[in-house]
Amino acid sequence: MTIAQFLMIFISAVFVSNVILSRFLGLCSFIAISKETKPALAMSFAVMFVIVMSSAITWFIYRFLLVPFGLEYLRTISFILVIATSVQFVEMVVRKFAPPLYRVFGIYLPLITVNCAVLGVAVLNIDMFFVNGKAVVGSFWYSLFQGVCVGIGYGLAMLLMSGIRERLELCSIPKALKEFPLAFIIASIMSLSFMGFSGFRF
Amino acid sequence: MSNPVREFTKGIIKENPTFVLALGLCPTLAVSVSVINGIGMSVAATFVLLGSNIIIALIKNLIPERIRIPCYIVVIATFVTIIELLMKAYSPALNRALGIYVPLIVVNCIVLGRAEAFASKNSVLNSIFDALGMGIGFGLALVLISAIRELLGSGKILGITMFKGFEPMFAIGMPSGALLVIGLLLAFFNLLKKDKV
Numbered sequence: 001m002t003i004a005q006f007l008m009i010f011i012s013a014v015f016v017s018n019v020i021l022s023r024f025l026g027l028c029s030f031i032a033i034s035k036e037t038k039p040a041l042a043m044s045f046a047v048m049f050v051i052v053m054s055s056a057i058t059w060f061i062y063r064f065l066l067v068p069f070g071l072e073y074l075r076t077i078s079f080i081l082v083i084a085t086s087v088q089f090v091e092m093v094v095r096k097f098a099p100p101l102y103r104v105f106g107i108y109l110p111l112i113t114v115n116c117a118v119l120g121v122a123v124l125n126i127d128m129f130f131v132n133g134k135a136v137v138g139s140f141w142y143s144l145f146q147g148v149c150v151g152i153g154y155g156l157a158m159l160l161m162s163g164i165r166e167r168l169e170l171c172s173i174p175k176a177l178k179e180f181p182l183a184f185i186i187a188s189i190m191s192l193s194f195m196g197f198s199g200f201r202f
Numbered sequence: 203m204s205n206p207v208r209e210f211t212k213g214i215i216k217e218n219p220t221f222v223l224a225l226g227l228c229p230t231l232a233v234s235v236s237v238i239n240g241i242g243m244s245v246a247a248t249f250v251l252l253g254s255n256i257i258i259a260l261i262k263n264l265i266p267e268r269i270r271i272p273c274y275i276v277v278i279a280t281f282v283t284i285i286e287l288l289m290k291a292y293s294p295a296l297n298r299a300l301g302i303y304v305p306l307i308v309v310n311c312i313v314l315g316r317a318e319a320f321a322s323k324n325s326v327l328n329s330i331f332d333a334l335g336m337g338i339g340f341g342l343a344l345v346l347i348s349a350i351r352e353l354l355g356s357g358k359i360l361g362i363t364m365f366k367g368f369e370p371m372f373a374i375g376m377p378s379g380a381l382l383v384i385g386l387l388l389a390f391f392n393l394l395k396k397d398k399v
Contacts, residue, residue, distance in 0.1 A: 022377040024231040028311060031227075073287060076305040077279040084272060116228045116309045123302045176393040184385030191378035 006145055013149035015197035019117050020157040021190055026117030030158060031183050033108075040162035041155070046108045048151025051121050053090065054083045055147035058122040059140055067133055079122050087113045121150050160190060206331040209324075213335030219312045220343035221391045226312035229303045230344055231380040237360050240348030241341070242296045243303065246285045248337025250307050251316060252330065253281040258321040259329035265322075274317045275308065282307045312340060350383050351375060 019025045026047065033043050058079050066072050091109040095102045112118060125146060129139035136142075164186055173182060219225045226247075233243045257277050258265075265273045286304050289297040297304065307313065316336055321329040353359055355375030357368040373379050 021381075024228045024377065024380070025306075027228045027231065028225075073283060076283050076286065076308055077276065080275055080279050080308050081272065084275060116306050119309050120302055120306055123305050127302065174389075176389045178392075181385045181389035181392060184381050184388065188378045188381035188385060191376075191381055192373065195376060195378065 005142070009142060009146050010149050011197065013146055014153040014156060015194060018153045018157055018191075018194055019120070019150050020154060021187065021194050023120065025120040026115045026154060029112075029115055030154075030161065030187070031180060034158055034161040034183070035165055037159065037162045037166060040158045043108045044151070044155030044158045047112055047115065047117060047154050048148065050083075050087055050090070050109070050112045050115075051118055051151050051154075052144060052147040053086060054079075054118050054122055055125055055143045056140075057082055057086055059125060059143045062126055062130070063135055063140075067130075072133065075123070075126065076119075080119055083118055083122070084113045117150065117154060121147055157190065161187065206327055209328050210331040210335040213332065213337075213339040214342065215339070217336075218339040218343060219315075219336055220340060221388060225315055226310045226340065227384070229306060229310060230340075230347060231377070231384060232303050233300055234344060234348035234351055234380055234383075235355070235375055236352045237345060237348045239296070239299050240344040242289075242293070243300060244337065244341030244344045246289065246300075246304065247307055247310060247312065247340055248333070249285050250278060250281040250310075251313050251337050251340075252333040253284075254278045254313055254317055255321040255329040255333040256326060258317045259324060259326040262322045270322065271314075271318070274314060274322075278313050278317065279308050312336060347380070347383055347387065350387075351379055355379060 013019070017023055020027060020030045029043065029047075034040050061078060061082060062072075062075065066074060066078065071078075087109055091102075094109070125139075125143040128146075129136050129142050161183070165183065168182065177185070213219065216222070220227065220230055229243055229247070233239045254274070254277050258274060261273075282305060285307070286297075289300075289304060316332060320332050324332070349359060351374050354371050355373075357363060357365055357370045371379070374383070
């Protein structure tokens, strides 16, 4: 567990293999909610929160339930159920105890259950930080940190995209390109520029 | 009254899951580097779609309304686990190439979308044809995208070199190429639709 490793995870999750622009996780929400900056930001915070929470929960489930009993093949099924129920639970808690917060990002919570980024990060954590069925040293903290970084990466892509699309409102666009096609082409150019980070080494 | 043939054909063109409904784009983009990956992914997704549509159409009357989504997810996740284990056993190379996108079929919107919108309201027979049609539509879209990307990105199709002396466009094989190809394809299909009206 060194600073350099954490830095590597940060650079890799935020820039080099950005969840949206290079792994294509959470693309549906990225295209659908990036029309304006404000909802885009609220959505990013909600996603980050859920990813961090589910990274922690799924790590514990894998380490203390699935591995000891040799049930690794139940990974997909147990993760998606746990994520779905915990998101639902958080939604209820937030609605009851923090109504202002609920108004900001609560409405996005149910959507996030089936956001591939959440399950994707959980699976990725297991693939990266468990070697031959054993947790590497500090793997819990790596998982948690990777969750935070993926959330930041998602937020960054979302912020950039929504800023660009807000300006596009004022431009005249060929009819066939309106809405989705243009969004994909913009995302493609953003992804191209994010590729520039792939030479980073420590 | 809807007939099985119509359920089958609608998924291929009129309600093509990728180009018309814009569902399930994450795996489409991620695995479309080569045609063989695209075929593998669409076979896996079709299997899951077929299995979950049949089971959900069978048990639709037993599922309480309020918890139907978790029930669907369990059924879908079971089939994903089956295909994951099968793939690990019989074609480890494909499993490595598809990586985390195999478990992610669970959250593929096409599968859950068909369960919710179709299988939960229709008979088993119609659901089977719906699943097959959607699966083939998804497969065709995936093969189209991956063929374009493989041809331009590496000058090959299914690993066979098509042109001699062709300098491959590296960027098309990268993630940005996937986004560009699907953006232009969507624009192209929009154009066709506009002309028809």
